[in-house]
Every structure is written in structure tokens, then in C-alpha cells.
Amino acid sequence: MKRVFSGVKPTGHLTLGNYLGAMRRWAEVDQHRADALFCIVDLHALTVEHDPARVRRLSRQAATLLLAAGLDPALCTVFVQSHVDEHARLSYLLECVATDGEMRRMIQYKEKAGRERERGGSVRLSLLTYPVLMAADILAYGSDEVPVGDDQAQHVELTRDLAVRFNQRYGSTFVVPRATHPAVAARVMNLQEPTSKMGKSDDVGPGIVYLLDEPDVVRKKVMRAVTDSGREVVYDREGRPGLANLLEILAACTGGNPSDLSGVYESYGALKTDTAEAVVEVLRPVQERHRELCADPGYVEGVLRDGAERARAMARPTVDAAYRAIGL
Numbered sequence: 001m002k003r004v005f006s007g008v009k010p011t012g013h014l015t016l017g018n019y020l021g022a023m024r025r026w027a028e029v030d031q032h033r034a035d036a037l038f039c040i041v042d043l044h045a046l047t048v049e050h051d052p053a054r055v056r057r058l059s060r061q062a063a064t065l066l067l068a069a070g071l072d073p074a075l076c077t078v079f080v081q082s083h084v085d086e087h088a089r090l091s092y093l094l095e096c097v098a099t100d101g102e103m104r105r106m107i108q109y110k111e112k113a114g115r116e117r118e119r120g121g122s123v124r125l126s127l128l129t130y131p132v133l134m135a136a137d138i139l140a141y142g143s144d145e146v147p148v149g150d151d152q153a154q155h156v157e158l159t160r161d162l163a164v165r166f167n168q169r170y171g172s173t174f175v176v177p178r179a180t181h182p183a184v185a186a187r188v189m190n191l192q193e194p195t196s197k198m199g200k201s202d203d204v205g206p207g208i209v210y211l212l213d214e215p216d217v218v219r220k221k222v223m224r225a226v227t228d229s230g231r232e233v234v235y236d237r238e239g240r241p242g243l244a245n246l247l248e249i250l251a252a253c254t255g256g257n258p259s260d261l262s263g264v265y266e267s268y269g270a271l272k273t274d275t276a277e278a279v280v281e282v283l284r285p286v287q288e289r290h291r292e293l294c295a296d297p298g299y300v301e302g303v304l305r306d307g308a309e310r311a312r313a314m315a316r317p318t319v320d321a322a323y324r325a326i327g328l
């Protein structure tokens, strides 16, 4: 059986981008066809300015939402990164095969470091080395596949490079994983700035649909989405990014295809109304289940405890093998 690993960062409330780009596929496909691990990567949330109590709260909320989205602890392993020491143990070894030039080339590093500097803050060293810890997250489990949105493609590519380099230098130790992306909505864009991705840690609230937004809030955000001054509904990612984003969201929610859907609509208003309703319907069951799970926090804690134990047992042999391969 294939081993699959993926994660979410508790840096903000989870978004429709996280759901359509990643979580939904984890629940509907990956956990059924593979030996799958899904991780709340809390150590990654420390790479930028943060309130520790909020990170802890968001970690529990992310775990609850993963379960609400349909992850079943009987089928997959759900756990918190900091509960399993192997991630940090392996990260150090991988830092010893990675180069600073490779880290500085990462697009997310450039963007996030730029933002931290704009806020007048300093850039933590961990923001630079974050992709190495992510590589450790993936390689520690001998993962074959990493189902992610396409914003993570570059990081998974780096993970492959590090695995190959380590194997060549010290002997075959790691499985070389590959990223898989959803066919539609691999990159959901911000509704107010359709050339930037809908990211949970950004502060541009009105352009981000959160998984726990009330139906009326979802409707308002979608109806106010920035489009353009044209009239005809066409699917053109480059030229008409706002419209393309709505078509992709609608397609992802209804199982359609963005270009086919563009032919169905004669006005932007009608497209927005249907998209808003489709999003509300997709979120409804997740929100209902989330409410039920919130009434039983002990259950979520128990899932995370068991998950960490299972994850530790899977990661330890690989990480021990990496230390042995070096001769330590």
C-alpha cells in the first residue's frame, strides 16, 4: 500500500483554498487508497511572528476541522508535528545536505521574508530552513506521495532533491516522494486580489472564505469578489483571473469543468450567486460535523494522542536508519 503524507499549518483559520486544494481529497480519496498520515505542522507556525496560545488553539481547531472534513482515524493517522520528535531529529541531518542557496531560491521564503521585513520585523532563521523541516516531515514516513495544492510544488521538488542527494552520499535510505495536485482548484485565489492565492495567514479578510464562515458571510464575500469590467463569462486564467477563480471554485464544488461552466452563464451576477450557493453547500456538512466535534474535545485529544503514537512508531525506524547511514 502506498504511503501518503500531507499537512496544514496552524497559522490562521483554515480556508476554502485549504479545503478544495487539499483536505477534501485527503478525505474522499487518499485515506481510502493509501496508508495516509495528516499532520498539523505546528512547528512551521513558529517561523513567523505568532502568539503561542493562538498557535495552540489553532492546532486543535485544525485537527477538529480535519476530522469534520471526513478524515477517519480508523483509516488514517491524524497527529500534531511537535508531538513526534523524529521530525526535528531528521531535519538537522537534512540541513547538512541542503545548501543556503537552495533555501533562498524558495518563492514562499522570498514572499514571506519580504512581508516580515515590511512589518518592520526580523526574519527568523527557521523561515529560511522551513522547507528542510517540511522535507523531514515527508521523508520520515517513507512517503510515496504528497497530495498538496500547487503552491507547495517547489517544496516537494526540494524534498526530492534532498532525498536523492542523501541517498547518493550516504546510501539508499529515503523513498523519493512525488507531489500530487487536484485537477481543479489546485490554487484557489483571493477573491479581492485574484492574482494572489487565498492564504489563511494573510490579513485580507474579505477575499478569504474561511471554512467556519456563516453562510451569509460566504455569500457576501463571493458576491463582492473582484472581477473585471467585461460582460461575457469566459474562462481565461491569465486575462480574467477573478472570473476564472469563480469558475474554478464553482467547478470544484459541483464536480464540473471551468470552461464548460463559462458557457452556461450570461452574467457575472448569476455566476456569483451560483458559486456562493455551491460553496455554502460544500461547507454545510463540514460545519455541522465541526459543531458536533466541538462538543466532545476529549475525543479530538484522544485521536491526536493515538495519532502521535502511531506516527512515532512509523518515523523512528526511518530516522534511526538515516543516523546509521551516516555512521552516527
Ligand code: ADP
Binding pocket: 006, 007, 008, 009, 010, 011, 015, 017, 018, 019, 020, 021, 022, 023, 147, 148, 149, 150, 151, 152, 185, 186, 187, 188, 189, 197, 198, 199, 200, 201
Ligand atoms: P496556507 O497557510 O497557505 O493556507 P498550508 O501551508 O497550511 O496553507 O497548506 C495546507 C494545504 O492547503 C497545502 O496542501 C496547500 O497546498 C493547500 N492550499 C493552501 N492554500 C491553498 C489555495 N489557495 N488553493 C489551493 N490549495 C491551497
